[in-house]
Amino acid sequence: MHGGIKKICKVWAGASRYIRRQLLQKRAVEIGVGTFALVPARATVGEDKVLPVERPVFRPCRFLKKFYKLKCAKTKIPDETPFVQLDFEQIAAEIHFRREIVERCIHETLLFFAGALRDSKEVEFSFKGIGILAVRRKVVSMTFLDDCLLELDATGNMLAALLGDSKMMRTVAFAGKNDFSRLSRDEVITLPRLAVETPHQPSAPAISLKPRREPAPWGGGARRGNVPAECWQGAVGAPAGPAGSQRRYCAVLLPPTCSERAGSGVPGSAEGFSSQAAGEGRRAG
Numbered sequence: 360m361h362g363g364i365k366k367i368c369k370v371w372a373g374a375s376r377y378i379r380r381q382l383l384q385k386r387a388v389e390i391g392v393g394t395f396a397l398v399p400a401r402a403t404v405g406e407d408k409v410l411p412v413e414r415p416v417f418r419p420c421r422f423l424k425k426f427y428k429l430k431c432a433k434t435k436i437p438d439e440t441p442f443v444q445l446d447f448e449q450i451a452a453e454i455h456f457r458r459e460i461v462e463r464c465i466h467e468t469l470l471f472f473a474g475a476l477r478d479s480k481e482v483e484f485s486f487k488g489i490g491i492l493a494v495r496r497k498v499v500s501m502t503f504l505d506d507c508l509l510e511l512d513a514t515g516n517m518l519a520a521l522l523g524d525s526k527m528m529r530t531v532a533f534a535g536k537n538d539f540s541r542l543s544r545d546e547v548i549t550l551p552r553l554a555v556e557t558p559h560q561p562s563a564p565a566i567s568l569k570p571r572r573e574p575a576p577w578g579g580g581a582r583r584g585n586v587p588a589e590c591w592q593g594a595v596g597a598p599a600g601p602a603g604s605q606r607r608y609c610a611v612l613l614p615p616t617c618s619e620r621a622g623s624g625v626p627g628s629a630e631g632f633s634s635q636a637a638g639e640g641r642r643a644g
Contacts, residue, residue, distance in 0.1 A: 364552060364553055364554075366456075366460070366464060367464045367467065367468060367551050367552075367553065368551050368552060369454055369456075370450070370454065370456065370460070370461050370464040370465060370551075371464070371465070371468065371485075371486070371487065371551040372454075372487040372488075373450040373451075373453050373454040373461070374390075374445055374450055374461075374465065374486075375486040375487045375488050375489050376453070376487075376488060377445065377446060377449060377450050377453075378390070378395050378445075378486065378489060379488055379489055379507065379511075381395075381443055382395060382396070382397055382415055382511055383510070383511065385397060385440065385441075386440070386441050386442070386443050387436055387440045387441070387442045387443070388442075388443055388444070388445065389442055389443070389444045389445075390444075390445055391420070391445075391465075391469060392419065392420055392423055392469060392472065393417055393418055393419040393420050393423065393492075394417070394418045394420075394436065394442070395415060395416070395417050395489075396415070396416055396418065396434075396436045396440055397413050397414070397415055397416075397440075397511060398413070398414060398415075398416050398434060398435070398436060398437065399411065399412075399413060399437070400412050400413070400414045400527075402516070402519075402520030402523065402524040402526075402527045403523075403524055403526075404519055404520065404522075404523030404524055405523060408523075410514075410516040410519060410520050410523075410524075411514055411516060412512050412514050412516045412517050412520050412527075413511065413512045413513055413514055413517075414503075414508060414511070414512065414517070414527075414530065415489075415490075415501075415503055415507065415508070415511050416434045416436075416501065417492055417499075417501035418431075418434045418436065419431055419499050423476075424499075427476045427477070427497070428497060429476070429494070429497050429498070429499050430497055430498045430499065431498065431499035431500070432500075445465070447461045447462045447465075468550055468551045468553070471548065471550060471553055472484065472550060475494070475548040476494065479496075479497070480494075480546065480547070480548050481493070481494060481495055481496075481546070481547045481548065482494040482547070482548045482549075482550065483547055483548070483549050483550065484550040484551070485549070485550065485551070485552075488504065488507060489503060489504065489507050490502050490503035490504050490507060490532045491532050501530075502529075502530055502531060502532035502533075503530055503531065503532055504531075504532050505521065505531050505533075508521070508530070508531065545557075
C-alpha cells in the first residue's frame, strides 16, 4: 500500500475510534458529510414481542442529499442529544501525527467522496471498528459491525433483536444479502483506501486512485481531476476552527452549478451553502 494511503487509513482509523468513543457517551458526531448518532428503536421478536434497543445510525448532511439527489431512510436524532465534531487535536495526539496532517487527510478523502458522488459511482466508506457507509445507485445506507451494535446498546436487548428481527439484521455489516450488498458490476470506489475494486471478481486487483503529484501535497497539484476547481478553491479558503472545518468539507461537495456562484451570498452559492451547513447537523435530514 502506498505510504500516503497508509497515512490516510491511519488517520481514519483514529477518527473512527474517536467517533465510537463519543457514541458510547451518547453524543452525536458530525463529520462534515453527515452525522453519527444513537437513536432509540424497537425490534419485533417472534409474533408479538417488542424489544426496545439503542442503535447507531448515520444521517447524511441534507445539503449533500439535495445536491446529489441521494436517497436514505429518514432518521430523527433525539433533541436532547449533544453534538460534537471531529477533534483533530485529540485524533492527532493519539496517532502521533500533526493536527494539520489529520485535517488534510480527512479533507483529501472527502474530495474523493465528492468526486464519486458526482460521477454516480458506487462507494464504500469503511469506518474501522464501526461499519461501512455505502452508496448504491444514489441510495445511502450504513451497516454496522455486530460488536459495535452490541457495545453501543445500553438496553442489553441487541443480541436478541439481531437474532429475532430480520429488519434489524439488515443493519449488520457482513458479506451476505443485506443493505451492504454490491449492485454494480463495473467498479466500486473504496474509501479511505482511495481505490477502485471490481465487484464479483475477488481475484481482480484493486486499482489505487492516489495521484502522482508534486512534493507539496496541499498546493496546486492536490486537486482531483473529477472534482470541480471551484469546489476545491472554496474548500481550502474556508476559515479555520470547528465551524470553519464543517463549512470547508461541505464546500467540497458543491456541484459546478453552485460553485460557479461562489461568493455571491445568495441561496445555492458556496457562501450561502456553507453558512447554512455549519448548524445543519441538529435538524432532521
